[in-house]
Amino acid sequence: MNTVTSSPPVAGVRVVDVAKSYGAVQAVRGVDLSVAPGETVALLGPNGAGKSTTIDMMLGLTRPDRGHVELFGMSPSDAVKAGAVGVMLQSGALIRDLSVRELITMVASLYPHPLAVDEVLLLTGLQDMASRRTQRLSGGQAQRARFAVALVSDPELMVLDEPTVGLDVEARQSFWSVMRAFASRGKTVIFATHYLEEADAYADRVVLMSRGRVVAEGPPTEIKARVGRHIVRATLAEVDVDALAGLPGVALADRHGDTIELQCTDSDAAVRALLTAYPSVRNIEIRGAGLEEAFLELTVNADKLPELEASR
């Protein structure tokens, strides 16, 4: 997954072979990432995939053990000093004893070209809570205020680490509609998520991470086809696993006693074929494969998979 040779003509975000270990735990094991200006990229992966550590290194919050990062041709700390980066970190709360408006104003004052505070309050749906003290906000409201803190700087690059955790469906949708409007102004957006649907719906490109590595990257449709698998479980005695794996729509087959498990790229076709070929099959169950297992498989097979380069 080495993209060093095809670096983009205009410098956006360049992450070159960064790695970070905490004691014996290798959080990130050599990640390369190039993001062009104006691109929206999702870092998709289960918890512990190394997304947050990668983001922390991208922002200069964590020093990589090796490798380096450039943001718009600058070091992360210079880009941050220039006010070019807006960040919503994964964890954290707001400082107390200020109203929402005061907090946003305070943060805005640190930047060279901030957005108008009223505009940000409107965009993030906080206008009715502008005079409320930050410690009296609900979880979802606080999350929106944290988004406002990131947005008010009007940054060239927005980095969001699991931004919609704790938001209800409605707040999630309004969050992404603001992000879309922001990205449409030619801004660069990088967000980490463990929701495939979010990556699919809002990213131009998805970077799949697992166990500290990039295991695949490409347009959302390709990634979705790859990890958006369904698993069919059923009871079926005396059957050849290889025969099952050969059924249409089936990618992998496994058997434990009388229980068979099929990983399917097309579960409809697979079930139809299964019923036709084995009328005695019982207890058919179909479920979406969790990202966790999809990623695990990708990690295991990473060497065998054909290179799936970014569409650009």
Place this chain on the structure above:
Amino acid sequence: MTTATYTRYELLRAFRNVRFFVLALAFPLVMFLLIAGPNRHEQLDGISFPVYYMTGMISWGAMAAVIASGARIAVERSVQWHRQLRVTPLPVRTYFRAKIESGYAMALLTIIVLYVAGISLGVRLPVSGWLTMSVLILIGLIPFAVLGILIGHLLTADSIGPAIGGLTALFALLGGAWGPVLGEGALRTISKGLPSYWIVQAGTSAVTGEGWPLVAWIVVAVWTLVLSVLAVRVYQRDTART
């Protein structure tokens, strides 16, 4: 970009913190009135009782103000706000300066309120006396401002409240804020080795018209130096780990 707005809101936050007011202002003021009031015509440690107790309670309250301001870093760290600030253009220097400035602003309020309370109990000093006393108090607070930043990085948000209360009480008690440490034994020697003692002694300096003796300057300088070295170390350890 200007950091004036940032500092202004830091101040606003400090003044909105109720516990801060109770510890740094209400307690010392009430104790001053309760204890110095009935003894307003007495002498203490060679000077008038109200003058001694005025600087005593200032030593306690203003010390609490500057320590608590820096110590609030612990609370901000507990909600990861320090990481959020590190991805803004705010210089680290300004962050600490704002903490020290808001601590001093609160301390100034304590000082002024206790001056007024002292005058109401009959404290009369020449203008030069008030000035000398004020300058010495503000200088004596420097090591405590650093101490606040130090414990703000050492302790957790849960333990910071009791730590501020305990530390200020200890420094105040041993420094003679509630009455001089008597005798010439080891305790008296320890007392003279504390910056809080010399804040209390600013009252004597105001009455005699003489400044601090050399030993006072050495005590304040050494405490400031040692605490600063520790604070820088703890800060570096804190940022290197993440």
